[in-house]
Amino acid sequence: MADPKGFLNHDREVAQTRPVEERVKDWNEVYRPGSLLPIISKQASRCMDCGIPFCHNGCPLGNLIPEWNDYAYRNDWEAASERLHATNNFPEFTGRLCPAPCEAACVLGINQPPVTIKNVEVSIIDKAWDNGDVTPQPPERLSGKTVAVIGSGPAGLAAAQQLTRAGHTVAVYERADRIGGLLRYGIPEFKMEKRHINRRIEQMRAEGTKFRTETEIGRDIDAAKLRRRYDAVVIAAGSTTSRDLPVPGRDLKGIHFAMEYLPLANKVQEGDLTTSPISAEGKHVVVIGGGDTGADCVGTAHRQGAASVTQLEIMPKPGEERNESQPWPTFPMLYKVTSAHEEGGERIYSVNTTHFEGDEDGNVQWLHLVEVEFKDGKLEQKPGTERKIPAQLVTLAMGFTGTDKENGLVEQFGLELDERGNVARNAEFETNVPGVFVAGDAGRGQSLIVWAIAEGRSAAKGVDRFLTGASSLPAPIKPTDRALAV
Numbered sequence: 001m002a003d004p005k006g007f008l009n010h011d012r013e014v015a016q017t018r019p020v021e022e023r024v025k026d027w028n029e030v031y032r033p034g035s036l037l038p039i040i041s042k043q044a045s046r047c048m049d050c051g052i053p054f055c056h057n058g059c060p061l062g063n064l065i066p067e068w069n070d071y072a073y074r075n076d077w078e079a080a081s082e083r084l085h086a087t088n089n090f091p092e093f094t095g096r097l098c099p100a101p102c103e104a105a106c107v108l109g110i111n112q113p114p115v116t117i118k119n120v121e122v123s124i125i126d127k128a129w130d131n132g133d134v135t136p137q138p139p140e141r142l143s144g145k146t147v148a149v150i151g152s153g154p155a156g157l158a159a160a161q162q163l164t165r166a167g168h169t170v171a172v173y174e175r176a177d178r179i180g181g182l183l184r185y186g187i188p189e190f191k192m193e194k195r196h197i198n199r200r201i202e203q204m205r206a207e208g209t210k211f212r213t214e215t216e217i218g219r220d221i222d223a224a225k226l227r228r229r230y231d232a233v234v235i236a237a238g239s240t241t242s243r244d245l246p247v248p249g250r251d252l253k254g255i256h257f258a259m260e261y262l263p264l265a266n267k268v269q270e271g272d273l274t275t276s277p278i279s280a281e282g283k284h285v286v287v288i289g290g291g292d293t294g295a296d297c298v299g300t301a302h303r304q305g306a307a308s309v310t311q312l313e314i315m316p317k318p319g320e321e322r323n324e325s326q327p328w329p330t331f332p333m334l335y336k337v338t339s340a341h342e343e344g345g346e347r348i349y350s351v352n353t354t355h356f357e358g359d360e361d362g363n364v365q366w367l368h369l370v371e372v373e374f375k376d377g378k379l380e381q382k383p384g385t386e387r388k389i390p391a392q393l394v395t396l397a398m399g400f401t402g403t404d405k406e407n408g409l410v411e412q413f414g415l416e417l418d419e420r421g422n423v424a425r426n427a428e429f430e431t432n433v434p435g436v437f438v439a440g441d442a443g444r445g446q447s448l449i450v451w452a453i454a455e456g457r458s459a460a461k462g463v464d465r466f467l468t469g470a471s472s473l474p475a476p477i478k479p480t481d482r483a484l485a486v
């Protein structure tokens with residue numbers, strides 16, 4: 001145990017962010033560089049090394065949190081990194097981006113602010129990279145078996161790294177021009193700088209994983225050819241079909257899916273474009289959808305110089321404290337102020353969009369909305385509450401409805417879908433087609449990075465067993481596992 005009195009002597013502290021007026025002028029991560037290390041030993045010392053560490057259960061990866069808290073407290077960064085990597089291939093992604101269900105489940109959280117687990121995690125991995133402790137781990141011998149991974153988001157990358165290290169020859173196919181999935185082209189630079197993905201890719205290349213970009217399976221290579229070339233396939237193609245808003249005026253110019261808007265802003269940061277063809281500069285921006293994707297649109301619009309930013313959410317404003325239906329250790333749906341919200345804009349809850357209004361050139365100018373309320377479990381409009389707000393750029397961030405069905409992938413493989421339109425799989429993450437596995441959002445539906453990594457690791461075990469008859473790879477989750485509300 002780090003320090004028996006740590007939680008009595010130290011209050012919870014978290015990473016400091018840079019001042020709003022400074023950070024909205026650039027795209028770098030919002031955190032103040034170096035603000036974590038001075039506090040980390042004290043924060044790690046608050047961990048009580050619980051007999052039953054509920055943080056393990058809160059984390060889909062089963063992260064060994066008390067063990068690495070103890071090493072971080074003792075400044076043994078190498079051992080802390082080893083324990084961290086024992087369960088997580090990419091802690092620099094989760095340490096920056098995870099909503100930290102482990103903290104919601106932390107025992108200290110029953111009557112005190114929980115341990116600062118996520119900040120300890122990111123400190124350990126950043127230190128490990130700085131110290132040169134993150135090195136390639138190529139396999140000692142090759143199995144002679146080959147695996148194709150379709151999709152290079154966190155699920156595909158985790159599966160590929162596990163399978164490469166197990167000795168299989170793995171190629172990752174990605175239809176985009178760069179590796180990373182939503183980490184690369186969804187999540188903006190100010191939440192995670194892409195250099196973190198790039199150095200992982202270098203590590204994976206050095207271990208032997210091959211990457212093929214700008215290759216869409218189903219279009220550029222058909223499923224039958226892929227199956228002939230590889231002994232097993234992992235589909236990690238994400239849940240990339242955006243939910244639409246079919247209301248009058250939807251076809252006006254200036255209304256875009258979030259995943260049309262965000263990738264272009266990311267391409268500017270990659271140096272591919274000088275300015276984004278869909279820019280918020282000088283415009284009244286409305287973001288429809290109150291989740292993470294919406295918040296990323298808000299932060300992007302601030303940096304592009306929007307005249308105003310309004311985010312709409314159909315559900316009521318969540319509470320700021322746990323209520324009886326969301327007791328510890330569940331992950332509560334609380335009112336969240338993300339870094340993008342700190343930077344400005346307005347959030348309007350319990351409203352629905354009825355239609356858009358444009359000018360004579362077909363450009364959107366106004367969004368008409370109405371207040372809504374739940375009555376007997378049904379959403380009803382409140383009469384007399386209709387109004388319009390200025391909207392010269394609208395982004396639709398209302399979630400995703402499943403993996404892409406247009407490119408032939410599902411049809412060509414002959415994959416069965418579940419009742420929610422995701423690729424169905426058994427307890428080994430294998431689809432109805434023997435030797436074809438599925439991991440991440442493609443199988444689970446729209447979710448989180450931590451679940452994608454856990455799925456990639458677990459599916460890798462299924463693949464390894466399929467190829468060799470047995471596997472010693474870890475499998476942190478089953479396809480049916482769900483953390484409460486995450």
Ligand SMILES: Cc1cc2nc3c(=O)[nH]c(=O)nc-3n(C[C@H](O)[C@H](O)[C@H](O)COP(=O)(O)OP(=O)(O)OC[C@H]3O[C@@H](n4cnc5c(N)ncnc54)[C@H](O)[C@@H]3O)c2cc1C
Nearest residue numbers: 151153154155175181182217237238440441447448449452
């Ligand atoms: C804007 C946004 C912000 C988010 N922010 C967070 C956050 O802060 N924290 C968090 O935990 N989660 C966040 N999420 C969710 C998280 O990013 C996803 O749950 C996670 O990336 C899913 O990983 P994946 O590997 O299953 O799929 P993806 O990351 O979607 O990757 C799938 C990849 O497959 C490729 N692909 C698809 N079809 C083919 C094909 N036929 N051939 C070749 N390649 C193909 C796609 O181009 C894509 O690169 C966010 C999501 C979005 C959209």
Ligand code: SF4
Nearest residue numbers: 047048050055106107
């Ligand atoms: S539940 Fe909290 S206090 Fe207990 S071991 Fe996990 S991080 Fe430490």
